[in-house]
Amino acid sequence: MKYQIACAALALMSSVPAFAQEEPAGPVTISGSVALVSDYRFRGVSQTDKGMAIQGGITATHESGLYAGTWASNLGGWGRFGGANMELDLFAGYAIPLGDSATLDGGLTWYMYPSGADETDFAEVYLKLSSQVGPVKGLLGVAYAPKQQALGKVYNNAASNAAGIPDNPGDKEDNLYVWGDISGSVPNTPVTLKAHLGWSNGNSGLGPNGTSIAPTGKYLDWLVGADVAIPGTPLTLGVAYVDTDIARVEENYIRPNFMVNDGKGFGESIARSQVVFSLSAAF
Numbered sequence: 001m002k003y004q005i006a007c008a009a010l011a012l013m014s015s016v017p018a019f020a021q022e023e024p025a026g027p028v029t030i031s032g033s034v035a036l037v038s039d040y041r042f043r044g045v046s047q048t049d050k051g052m053a054i055q056g057g058i059t060a061t062h063e064s065g066l067y068a069g070t071w072a073s074n075l076g077g078w079g080r081f082g083g084a085n086m087e088l089d090l091f092a093g094y095a096i097p098l099g100d101s102a103t104l105d106g107g108l109t110w111y112m113y114p115s116g117a118d119e120t121d122f123a124e125v126y127l128k129l130s131s132q133v134g135p136v137k138g139l140l141g142v143a144y145a146p147k148q149q150a151l152g153k154v155y156n157n158a159a160s161n162a163a164g165i166p167d168n169p170g171d172k173e174d175n176l177y178v179w180g181d182i183s184g185s186v187p188n189t190p191v192t193l194k195a196h197l198g199w200s201n202g203n204s205g206l207g208p209n210g211t212s213i214a215p216t217g218k219y220l221d222w223l224v225g226a227d228v229a230i231p232g233t234p235l236t237l238g239v240a241y242v243d244t245d246i247a248r249v250e251e252n253y254i255r256p257n258f259m260v261n262d263g264k265g266f267g268e269s270i271a272r273s274q275v276v277f278s279l280s281a282a283f
Contacts (some may be wrong), residue, residue, distance in 0.1 A: 023235060025063075032058035032069075033278035040073050043177065043198055043213065044221025044244035046270040047087065049076040051261045057089075067107075068092040082117025094124075100130040109143075122150040124175070133140075137182040143179075145202075147172040151212055153205040175202030175214050194240070196223040205254065215258060215271075216250040225276075238278035246271045 033056065039046050040053035047053075059069030068170040071089045093107020105128040113120040134210060145151060152171035179198035181229065197220070204217030225240025251258050251269055260267040 027063045029061045029063075030058065031061065032056065033280055033282040034051065037279055038277040039242075039244045039274055040075070041223075041274070041276060042240055043200060044219075044223075044246075044271060045215070046274070047073070047075050050268075050270065050274060053078065061095075064093075065095045065097075067095065081113040084113035084116030086114050088114055090111040098129075100176065101133065104129055119149045119222075122148045128151045136182065139180075139181040141179050145213070147174045151175055151203050153203045153212075155205055158229040158258040171203075173203035175200065175212075177201075177213070192227045192229075192230040194223070194225055195228065196221075198222070206214065215254050216246050219250075220245045226263065233280045234283065236278075236280050236282075238276075238280065240276050240278075241273065242276055243273040244271045 004243045011141055035055045037053050037055060040048045040055065053073050055073040056069070057069060057071030057258070061067040069091055073087050075085055075087055081087070089109055091107055091109040093105055094119055095103050095105040097103055106126065108123060108125050110123050111121060122145055122242050124143050124145040126141060126143040128139055130137065130139040132138075135159055149170065149172050151173045152168070153173055154166035154168050154171050156167050177198060177200050179196065181194070183194040186190070188259050199218070199220055200214035201218050202214030203212045205212055205215065214222075221242070223240050223242045225238060227236050227238045229236050246269075248269070251271070258270055260270060
């Protein structure tokens with residue numbers, strides 16, 4: 001779901017001991033992952049005020065290609081997403097093999113924010129095309145969230161945003177996200193190199209409860225990094241440099257929601273560059 005964890009999980013799946021695959025395969029396969037990350041970045045923007053997060057997910061996949069699952073992470077938990085401390089994603093889709101090395105995958109994700117304010121949840125459909133040539137894996141994806149109140153631009157100016165009084169209540173907006181991922185294992189090593197580039201186009205605001213997923217309207221996010229599978233264990237260490245092209249002047253309208261809240265006041269932007277570390281395991 002989230003590319004930081006997805007890349008690590010792919011690397012881990014390739015390191016599962018052979019004896020685990022000797023049992024007769026049934027029509028349904030259960031897989032999952034858990035991770036500890038130094039910062040939860042979603043499309044380049046921190047969701048944890050640049051703090052640590054514990055994340056995990058599980059997926060059931062039928063031999064026909066149908067699958068369904070869930071993924072969760074803790075959040076910063078103050079002004080964004082209605083004050084929710086947790087993100088819970090429910091997803092389902094269908095993956096179709098295209099030849100020997102490509103897969104077309106389409107589905108829907110429902111983003112939930114338990115204990116948050118009303119109208120924070122939203123749905124998004126996605127389509128992904130992945131392929132592998134030798135040790136190199138590539139993926140192109142597009143995700144679209146149709147018009148929903150959680151993504152609406154309910155604050156039209158900085159004054160109403162600062163006062164917390166919507167001047168455009170009930171507004172509904174949509175969001176488009178296009179991205180590409182590439183990764184490749186280094187021969188004769190446990191190292192996998194990875195990179196990501198994404199483009200968001202949506203509501204240039206924070207929505208009714210800090211829920212906009214394109215807070216400045218249009219922006220780019222990117223990631224470069226590496227994963228190292230620890231031999232003899234199901235663990236993978238990851239490191240990635242994450243950044244966006246969101247300019248400081250674009251953040252004026254959405255402060256203080258777009259700034260780190262350390263309990264003592266508001267500090268730096270949650271969209272500035274950051275090196276993110278992770279420790280993950282897949283099963």
